[in-house]
Amino acid sequence: MSKPRKSAAAVAAREKARAKAEEITRRNEQLIELAAKFFIHEEEIELIDEDAAKKIAELQATAEAKKDKARATAASVIEQMLGTGESKKSIGERLGLSGSELKSFLPLAAPAKEPNASEAQNEDTAQDPASTTAGQASGVAANA
Structure with missing residues (x-):
């Protein structure tokens, strides 16, 4: 049997190298496409987090406004109770509030008046x- 010539061996090696390079290029392109999809989804996650944070802030602001309104109404009730001539201590005991808790419902301007x-x-x-x-x-x- 005769040995293949060096030029035939070199051509075969080049073909094998080209095939490997094409495979590497194909896989690289596939990885680039997959990485692009990943970055799209990663950005989507960030947008979802930003949207959620915005909604949470809006809900907290709404809740604070409702709480402020409820506190004002509760303070009005306490002022009405004080208007009956009942002592702060007695009102605090009725409501289960300490003196400092009761004072927190009273307007800050009241002592100045x-x-x-x-x-x-x-x-x-x-x-x-x-x-x-x-x-x-x-x-x-x-x-x-």
Whole structure:
């Protein structure tokens, strides 16, 4: 048997190399297409997360608004209870609220509306130890 010539062996090697290269190229193109699909779905996941975060924020804002309205209504009821002459302690006991919990329902402006006369007098006395009539009059004018 005769040996194939080197040129025939080289041609066969080139053919084999081309076939391998074509296979590698085909697989590479397939992998590129699959990677593109992956990135499309990954972007879709990000959009879903962004949409969900937006909806959650909207729901939280709506819930906060509803809670604020309910708190205002509850505070109004407490103010009505206070209007009956009942003490804060008694109302707190009826509602199962501690003093600080009860105060959280009352408007922050309420303490400013009702200045304590003894505290105002103490401030005047601290400024003017003699507690003169002029000092008291200026304290009243300052509070008015």
